[in-house]
Amino acid sequence: MGSSVTKHEDMSDREIMNSKSGKMPFSGFIPDKTAVDKFEEEYPDLSVEFIKIQQEMYVMFAAKHLDYGLNNITLGGDIVNNSDDKQFSLTGLCIRLTDKISRLKNLLINGKNYVKGEGMEDTFIDIANYGIISLLVGRNKWKK
Numbered sequence: 001m002g003s004s005v006t007k008h009e010d011m012s013d014r015e016i017m018n019s020k021s022g023k024m025p026f027s028g029f030i031p032d033k034t035a036v037d038k039f040e041e042e043y044p045d046l047s048v049e050f051i052k053i054q055q056e057m058y059v060m061f062a063a064k065h066l067d068y069g070l071n072n073i074t075l076g077g078d079i080v081n082n083s084d085d086k087q088f089s090l091t092g093l094c095i096r097l098t099d100k101i102s103r104l105k106n107l108l109i110n111g112k113n114y115v116k117g118e119g120m121e122d123t124f125i126d127i128a129n130y131g132i133i134s135l136l137v138g139r140n141k142w143k144k
Contacts, residue, residue: 093134
């Protein structure tokens with residue numbers, strides 16, 4: 001799977017595994033530390049790669065957010081204080097997810113990519129990020 005996402009090779013696997021220093025945006029919040037420690041001990045390669053993918057997702061999310069801004073998701077509504085606006089925004093996100101899944105199906109079935117620089121990896125990352133954006137909207141965090 002090719003990807004136009006810049007690979008983040010600047011951190012060694014050990015640095016990622018020891019990311020308690022705050023280099024990772026999510027390192028301060030691990031609700032079940034015991035499960036994480038056990039998982040990282042039993043599956044070190046898998047856990048390191050998972051964190052690398054999360055970093056790729058975060059970089060793509062940040063770049064696209066700066067390109068599109070908040071209105072791309074809020075659709076001009078007040079999604080924090082108006083439940084109808086929030087529902088409309090979530091419906092739009094659902095449609096975008098459906099579009100991405102349809103694109104992924106075409107990539108898998110046809111094996112061809114007509115949009116340069118947007119392969120299966122990028123599509124998977126977009127799908128995951130739309131899921132997170134939906135959670136941010138649902139939790140009233142999609143605001144300045």
